[in-house]
Each structure stands twice: as C-alpha cells, then as structure tokens.
Amino acid sequence: MLEMLNQNPFFSGGLSLMVVGSAAALLRHLPAQIWSFLQRRFSITIEIPDRDPAFRWLQVWLASQPYAHRARDLSLATTWVPVDADSETAVVFDPDEGGSKSGASRVKFLLSPAPGTHWMVYQNRLVVLNRSRRDLQNGNARTFQETLSLQVLGGSRGLIEQLLGDAQQLACPRVPGVSILTTRYESWETTSWQPRRPLRSLVLADGVFEDVLEDLREFYGSRTWYTERGVPYRRGYLLHGPPGNGKTTLVLAAAGELNLSVAVLSLSNRLLSDDALRTLVDALPPATVLLIEDVDCVFKTERTTTDQTGVTLSGLLNALDGVSSREGRILFLTTNHPERLDAALVRPGRVDKKIELANATRSQAKRLYGWFYQGCGLTDDRLDELAERFAAQVAEGKVCMAAVQEHLLRHRGAPEAAAHEVDFGDVAPASSANGKPTAALLESSA
Ligand SMILES: Nc1ncnc2c1ncn2[C@@H]1O[C@H](COP(=O)(O)OP(=O)(O)OP(=O)(O)O)[C@@H](O)[C@H]1O
Numbered sequence: 241m242l243e244m245l246n247q248n249p250f251f252s253g254g255l256s257l258m259v260v261g262s263a264a265a266l267l268r269h270l271p272a273q274i275w276s277f278l279q280r281r282f283s284i285t286i287e288i289p290d291r292d293p294a295f296r297w298l299q300v301w302l303a304s305q306p307y308a309h310r311a312r313d314l315s316l317a318t319t320w321v322p323v324d325a326d327s328e329t330a331v332v333f334d335p336d337e338g339g340s341k342s343g344a345s346r347v348k349f350l351l352s353p354a355p356g357t358h359w360m361v362y363q364n365r366l367v368v369l370n371r372s373r374r375d376l377q378n379g380n381a382r383t384f385q386e387t388l389s390l391q392v393l394g395g396s397r398g399l400i401e402q403l404l405g406d407a408q409q410l411a412c413p414r415v416p417g418v419s420i421l422t423t424r425y426e427s428w429e430t431t432s433w434q435p436r437r438p439l440r441s442l443v444l445a446d447g448v449f450e451d452v453l454e455d456l457r458e459f460y461g462s463r464t465w466y467t468e469r470g471v472p473y474r475r476g477y478l479l480h481g482p483p484g485n486g487k488t489t490l491v492l493a494a495a496g497e498l499n500l501s502v503a504v505l506s507l508s509n510r511l512l513s514d515d516a517l518r519t520l521v522d523a524l525p526p527a528t529v530l531l532i533e534d535v536d537c538v539f540k541t542e543r544t545t546t547d548q549t550g551v552t553l554s555g556l557l558n559a560l561d562g563v564s565s566r567e568g569r570i571l572f573l574t575t576n577h578p579e580r581l582d583a584a585l586v587r588p589g590r591v592d593k594k595i596e597l598a599n600a601t602r603s604q605a606k607r608l609y610g611w612f613y614q615g616c617g618l619t620d621d622r623l624d625e626l627a628e629r630f631a632a633q634v635a636e637g638k639v640c641m642a643a644v645q646e647h648l649l650r651h652r653g654a655p656e657a658a659a660h661e662v663d664f665g666d667v668a669p670a671s672s673a674n675g676k677p678t679a680a681l682l683e684s685s686a
Pocket residue numbers: 441442443444482483484485486487488489490574575576608641642643645670671672676677678681
C-alpha cells in the first residue's frame with residue numbers, strides 16, 4: 241500500500257509540499273527566536289519605574305544623547321537647575337533668551353524620547369530603550385505611570401552601572417544643595433532644588449542648630465547599635481513655635497549639611513488616604529528626610545477624617561510605625577500648636593526630640609543684622625554699634641524672625657536706615673495656613 245502511494249505522483253508531490261511548508265513555517269520563527277536568544281544571552285536589561293530617582297537622571301541623560309536631537313517623537317519634562325551649576329544637561333531652552341530666571345535656579349526643558357522603542361549607542365554598544373506608559377485611576381483623578389526599560393546589547397552589569405552613574409552626574413547639580421521631593425499620587429518626585437544655605441544665615445537660639453546636627457550625625461553613625469539592641473532605627477523630631485521662626489529652614493539647612501534630600505508631605509489633602517500615606521512612607525528614597533508640616537490641624541478624632549484630609553490619626557501612626565517603613569528614617573514634624581497634638585503622635589519612639597523655635601530674641605536680631613550687613617563697608621565697631629541699636633528696638637519674643645528678615649530686606653544695602661527706622665507694624669505676621677512662608681520657601685527655587 242505504501243509502495244502504491246509512493247508511486248502515486250499526486251500523493252508524493254503533496255507530501256513533499258507539506259514537508260517543505262512545515263519546514264518553512266518552522267523556520268519563519270527561527271530568526272526571531274535566534275534574535276531573542278541572543279538578546280537574552282548577550283544583553284542586559286534594566287527597568288526603571290518613574291518613582292525611582294534614577295528615572296529622572298535617565299531622562300536627563302536621554303535628553304543629552306545625539307539620538308534625542310534627531311528624534312521627532314519627544315516627551316517634555318520641565319525642570320529647574322541652579323544657575324551656577326555647570327552640569328551640561330540638554331539645554332534646549334536658554335533662559336537668557338526669554339526664559340524665566342528666579343532666585344538661584346532656572347528653567348530647563350528636557351526633551352527625551354517619547355513612549356515607544358528607540359535605538360541608540362552607548363560606549364559602542366547598541367542600547368534599546370523602551371518607554372512605556374500605563375494609565376492609573378486615583379479617586380476621581382486620572383494619571384499615568386511610566387517605566388523605562390534599557391537593554392544594552394553585548395553589555396554587562398558594569399556597563400549599566402556606568403550608564404546610571406553618568407546619568408546621575410549629568411542630572412545632579414554640581415553645587416551642593418538639597419533636592420526637594422513632593423508627592424505625586426503614591427510616589428515621590430523631585431520637584432525642586434535649593435542651594436545649600438550658609439549656616440550663619442540661620443539664626444537660632446544658641447546651640448539649637450548644632451544640637452540637631454550633632455544628633456543627626458550620631459544617629460547616622462549608630463545603625464549597628466540600634467540593630468544590636470533591637471531598637472527600630474528611626475529618629476523623629478518635633479519642631480514647634482510661632483510661624484516664621486525657621487522650622488522649615490532648619491530642616492533644609494540640616495539636610496544641606498548632611499547631603500540629604502527632603503521629602504515634604506502635606507496631610508491637608510482630601511485625596512490622601514491612609515493606604516496611600518503608608519505606601520508613601522514605605523517608598524521614601526534613601527538618604528531622605530521626611531518633613532510633615534502643620535501636623536496639628538488635620539485630625540478630628542483618631543479614626544475619622546476631616547474636610548482637610550483623607551488621613552486618620554491612626555492611619556498616620558501606622559504609616560510611621562510600619563514594619564516595612566524605611567530603616568534609618570528621619571522624621572521632622574512641624575506645628576504652630578504643639579498643645580493640640582495627640583500624645584500618641586509625639587510619644588518617645590515617634591518623636592525623640594522636641595525643639596521650640598520661639599519668636600526673635602534681641603541676640604538673634606543682632607546676629608541677623610550682622611549677617612545682613614557684613615562686608616557693607618562699615619567698620620566692625622560701627623556695625624556692632626548699629627546692630628546693638630537695631631536689636632534694642634526689637635520687642636523680645638514678640639516678632640518672628642521672618643519679620644526681622646523682611647525688615648532687613650526692605651533696607652537692603654542701607655544699614656543706617658535699617659537700624660534707625662525700625663518698624664515691624666506693617667509686616668504681615670507669618671500665617672500657617674496654606675499661603676504660609678513655608679510654601680513660598682520650598683517653592684523659592686522654582
Ligand atoms: N531663625 C531664623 N534665622 C534666619 N532666618 C529665618 C529664621 N526663621 C525664619 N527665617 C526666615 O523666615 C522665612 C520663613 O521661615 P520658615 O518657613 O522656616 O518658618 P517656619 O517656622 O517654618 O514657618 P511656618 O510655621 O509658617 O511654617 C524664611 O525666609 C527664613 O529665611
């Protein structure tokens with residue numbers, strides 16, 4: 241029967257066709273399979289979600305690549321960089337030709353390849369960049385989450401680390417300063433940067449700032465001590481006192497000294513739930529101080545929320561105590577009304593140090609005057625005399641330091657007038673509502 245079929249030209253022809261067809265069908269996938277095998281075997285891939293700080297570094301790096309200058313499909317990220325930073329990020333927009341300049345930073349538009357697949361070269365290796373976007377729903381708000389996936393063909397782990405290092409160097413300002421992170425839904429985003437503040441410009445009661453710095457340094461040097469004794473490796477500070485006396489400034493100055501970033505969390509947000517808060521606290525990047533401002537005014541009772549916030553007090557306590565909460569976490573709480581705080585929030589273990597920053601003393605006013613007018617052409621004796629005269633007119637404990645600063649700013653370059661025409665009457669008292677100096681301070685670099 242087989243022999244008969246074999247001799248049948250229709251059957252043998254059909255059979256050969258079937259064999260050739262199947263072989264062709266199999267081989268059709270072969271190049272793709274070989275390619276994906278080679279990719280897996282000889283390439284290295286990393287994925288960077290947009291909540292990781294390296295995401296922004298890579299955006300800057302991508303924007304500086306020759307590919308980004310040729311590409312026609314681009315994504316925009318507006319950012320601010322210090323004016324005197326010499327980092328060569330992709331300057332597509334020159335502030336001197338119509339851009340906005342404010343304080344110590346300037347705006348830059350980063351144009352990096354848009355979502356999709358892009359090919360470029362790094363150190364003679366082919367890099368396949370895949371940028372993807374996923375829609376997210378947060379309450380009534382819609383947002384998206386992005387992921388960058390970088391595949392370096394023929395690359396090694398070392399090469400990826402080198403690429404990330406290059407990206408970080410390119411993105412981070414070379415002058416010392418503090419990156420400020422704010423929340424974007426359930427993740428952190430670097431939104432501004434401030435140059436390191438000269439320490440003499442923050443005038444507190446004697447030893448206050450030095451104590452905080454010393455305490456922080458000791459904490460950072462004691463990880464093993466905490467671990468060995470089974471104590472959670474965290475430290476909390478409560479800064480309290482009337483508005484405008486340097487609570488936020490102290491945190492920024494300490495972070496600048498210790499090369500830390502500051503993550504600012506406002507609880508006055510209806511969309512912020514207990515779960516989101518916990519996710520945020522758990523997701524704090526390393527070497528970042530958590531600053532929660534005006535922590536007094538938001539809670540009604542332990543388990544209910546108010547119009548101001550979607551967070552409950554027990555939600556906040558759980559987030560701060562969470563077992564997965566980052567080890568080595570530094571927390572700063574600020575309030576104008578410490579008496580309103582629930583005892584549970586400020587119990588030892590959550591708040592280890594309470595520091596009062598009260599209204600200006602004469603000694604502080606004198607030191608701030610000296611700082612403002614140093615190098616102004618006055619002799620040391622005259623400067624001291626004027627500073628003394630100025631300080632004598634400051635009602636001890638009645639005026640906040642922000643008002644003293646405001647007065648000196650109004651008489652910038654005029655030390656005699658500043659010492660003789662002292663009047664804080666028309667200086668609006670710093671408020672602790674949303675338009676508080678703090679908000680302005682944190683935004684000043686933008
Ligand atoms: N002790 C101080 N020494 C020097 N400047 C100060 C001092 N306190 C406040 N200032 C100045 O006042 C402004 C407001 O300060 P800051 O926001 O730190 O006050 P705050 O206590 O956090 O206020 P709030 O309670 O309203 O948040 C800043 O510009 C800062 O430079």
